[in-house]
Amino acid sequence: MTEPSIVFYDIPSNFSTNCWSPNLWKTRYALNFKGLSYKTVWVEYPDIEPQCKKIGADPTSTKADGRPHYTLPVIQDLSTGAVISDTTRIAQYLDATYPDKPLLMPAGTAGFHLAFQEAAHALISPIYPYGLPASQLKMNPSSAEYFRRTREISWGKSLEDLTPKGDLDVAEWKKLKDGFTKIDEWFQAGGKENLYFMGEKPCYADLWMTSYAMWISLSLPDKWEDMKTWNGGKWAKLLKSLEQYATVV
Amino acid sequence: MTEPSIVFYDIPSNFSTNCWSPNLWKTRYALNFKGLSYKTVWVEYPDIEPQCKKIGADPTSTKADGRPHYTLPVIQDLSTGAVISDTTRIAQYLDATYPDKPLLMPAGTAGFHLAFQEAAHALISPIYPYGLPASQLKMNPSSAEYFRRTREISWGKSLEDLTPKGDLDVAEWKKLKDGFTKIDEWFQAGGKENLYFMGEKPCYADLWMTSYAMWISLSLPDKWEDMKTWNGGKWAKLLKSLEQYATVV
Incomplete structure (x- = not known):
């Protein structure tokens, strides 16, 4: 081999x-x-x-x-x-x-993928104050120390304070859900029954969105229980369907 | 007939x-x-x-x-x-x-077009305080009166005050140019020599962008003299190339 x-x-x-x-x-x-x-x-x-x-x-x-x-x-x-x-x-x-391998961005969609990322990233930005502190808890010691020190400077608060709580949690989690819901409307524009963004086959936009679903499912199992009910189970179905590409080697 | x-x-x-x-x-x-x-x-x-x-x-x-x-x-x-x-x-x-006629949004790109519009609209939003007052000057009397009255309420200022002037003009016009430049990067993602967003043929994203170029070329000829030099003449070339679809019947 x-x-x-x-x-x-x-x-x-x-x-x-x-x-x-x-x-x-x-x-x-x-x-x-x-x-x-x-x-x-x-x-x-x-x-x-x-x-x-x-x-x-x-x-x-x-x-x-x-x-x-x-x-x-x-x-x-x-x-x-x-x-x-x-x-x-x-x-x-x-x-x-590697153009002979399946295309992440099918012909003609390179610019669309950039526009998608620009628009989608703005809509899902409330995810970071949830995912970052939860992820830091599972880092190895040298990364955990480095991540806490640098991120507490850039966010201007402790990781514990960064995590939305109480009313702020309710508001920010709703904002995140609204963002995913807007993106789900884009998914449905090509056909309400479509699982994938472009229809029949996954493209990079699907992998991109699924990466965030994967992140929440790993780092915040309780929040994932809620998220996986959003948009008719859209994000759970997408995560499951792309499981074959989640292999860690 | x-x-x-x-x-x-x-x-x-x-x-x-x-x-x-x-x-x-x-x-x-x-x-x-x-x-x-x-x-x-x-x-x-x-x-x-x-x-x-x-x-x-x-x-x-x-x-x-x-x-x-x-x-x-x-x-x-x-x-x-x-x-x-x-x-x-x-x-x-x-x-x-009319699926047998040329497609505005080629197969698989319906969702991408929504994402494109979401992202592009945010980037070009500084255009309105320029284009709206200039357009009102060329409306027929009943529209001109209605437009002034309703827009001055929604913008909270007179149409004359809405138009950026002096330092604000410099800053807002630069913001608009930065927005168009970012969108030009998306155009170039599929190939630096591409005139059209998806490559060989125009799609709705091209018509969408050209509509704003057309608006400025009509309503603000002086500003258009500058805009048509942006991004290697991108927007002037696009406007010219799509002239065949600008027929008013």
Whole structure:
């Protein structure tokens, strides 16, 4: 058996799946969906920047203090020498480099996928104050310490205070449900019975949404009990249907 | 020659094209793109609500005081009896009813078109304080009076004060350019040389964007001189290329 030619850098946890972050799920779903052979290298938070610099991965943004911000996912394609950061750029790279494998973004939909992500991300943004603190509880010690320290600075509050509680929980959870409901209307625009965004086959927009459903199902089982009833069970059905692409190798 | 079976209700003006509103251009481009035979009935603002009620057109939203808000475009398809309001619903109706004509939203992209409009509309929203006052100056008297009265209430200021001036003009016009530039990135995602959003052929997203370019080119020639240089001349090229679908009948 030959060695996989793609190295996927992911962030570990104590969840049963090890993989937990929605952005990392997006890339993992993408690699599995395309049926590419890859191996995972697990990188704790404090090691992300040194690891990225070592393999020549670009930063994905700039920190408040002006320094480059290195994030995962990153993939390293040993067969082409390419090192790609950022979920969207990875998906575009995989389609461009492996066009004979199932397309994440079918012909003509690359721009639509960017517009979808822009609009959908604004609608689901209330998810972070729920998912981030719950995920931190399951990180390994070095990541847990790093994540708490850096996120408490960027959010300006403790992770415990970040989690919506009481009336704020009711309001924010409803806002999240309204966002998912709006996105469900887009899913239904092509046909009310459609499970997938484009109809017959899943595309990257499906994997993208499912990554958030996966995140809540792992990190907040009680909230997931509610979310899985939303929109006629839409998100639970989608998660189940894409289970075949959730393999962690 | 048979009588056209689609009646298109549009709002007149003193612009050379008569048609002026970006939402009306969307539907006009759509009808021409599909090659459907239609006739225009021109309706002044004070007559929109009575006309809609007369033909059984649904309101498209609710006013601040709770009353239904009737808007154009509306189409009346005499061959099916359907009366449809709202640009997006009209485009969906035309594709569903006339699937053998060129598709505005090609198979699998109905949901993507909704996401595109959601994201793009947020990015181009600085356009209204420019286009609305300039358009009012070219309306016929009854529309001009109605439009000024109702819009000055909804915007909470005179149309003259609505138009950005001085530093605000610089800031808002830049915000609009940034929005168009972001959308241009989506256009380029499928290929840097692509003129059309999905590549080879125009789709409703192209007609949608061009409707705003058309609006500025008609109502604010000085601003258009600047806008047509944006993004390598993208919007001028798109407007020119879709000229064949801008026929006003």
